[in-house]
Amino acid sequence: MNLDAMWMPFSANESFKANPRIITAAQGMYFTDNTGRQILDASAGLWCVNAGHGNERIINAVTEQAKKLDYAPFFNMSHDIGFKAAERLVEMAPKGFDKVFFTNSGSESADTSLKIALAYHAARGETGRIKFIGREKGYHGVNFGGTSVGGIGFNRKAFNHLLPFVDHLRHTLDIERNGFTKGLPAYGAEWADELENRIFTLHDPKTIAAVIIEPMAGSAGVILPPQGYLQRIRDICTKHGILLIFDEVITGFGRTGGDWATNTMGVTPDILNCAKGITNGVVPMGAVLVGNGIYNTVVDAASEKTIEFAHGYTYSAHPLACAAMIATLDVYRDEGLFERAAQLSPVFEQAAHSLQGTPFVKDIRNIGLVAGVELETSSAGLGKRAGLVQQKCWEAGVLMRLTGETLAFSPPLIVNEAEIERIFSTLGQAITEVANQEAATV
């Protein structure tokens, strides 16, 4: 296989060639690689294949849709499956979300949500509200807005210049006080008050358009909000007329042990972004949800009545994605996958936390069917030790996500207890092997 032509995203393209990991097929909980090995998918692809790979109902729905209507444009027209998909998503959305703006990814959802926030304020005559506040370690995709409000330094640094008028709150990771917490950490709700402090010391509150937050920061290593933190952020935003955006690209569709983190954590944003699990990863799709209040404000104020919101993608509400979405939501409902995730989460939590005391394990964080196991950084550099552990797990037939020093687990919601046990025992063994190797070389 010629590996030269593809510039792989987020990868070490050249060193990859020495030891390529190449997937050729997937079914259920397993990938098959190009050597024919079965690999247990402990990350649901990239946190997206919540119903497992190769689900027949979803694939049939996409195939049938392709035969019927492959594509149709918008600009004052649309298609039946798009309206059906929107209605279906609104039905299962948290209360108060009435309208869906379709995108093709989490990154597009992030940028769309920021533009909706600007349009909303402008529509109300608050044209001075142009600033956004994100958080350190936040991830909102890779488009310009999302990268700017994102707070993973490494993702920003290569680009030299991003959007101005963006500030970041501190992240909520405090291993010293909250290490090895199961679920939401006890300490740190008061960090939310930094928002109020900053808007008084650094910004006039009337200059801030929106605060964007992942209820659970996945890409930076499964960082959970302290109990009460999100509510305090919500209250401060409400008090100052600032919109609150939740990026539920990972946390939506059953991941946190309920349908949405908005519901499992009991705090409702003004704008809700999603993607990934929306189509089970089968066809790219994202969505931004808002209530009628935001929608009506933007639409009513539009000066140009033939185009009320000058934003959209050629593939917004793509018919194949809509078909995949409807079938995916049917599968989640009919197979009771969100309930299953809730039922399995104590087993998952127990299995993850059984690694406390294993060499180098610095912290374990979890909620629902997602967990992060963070290792101590070795003298070889950030992520080197965790990278070795991940490689050993891959060799043992288990794939998880590696981010910094954290190994992140988010299996499809069809995972069973034996697979959960295998995932974490494989990790424990891999860490022990790396520890033994390090001891032998000292």
Ligand code: PMP
């Ligand atoms: N937001 C969050 C919270 C994410 O986790 C991701 C992807 N990991 C994105 C946005 C970007 O999504 P995509 O890669 O589909 O653009």
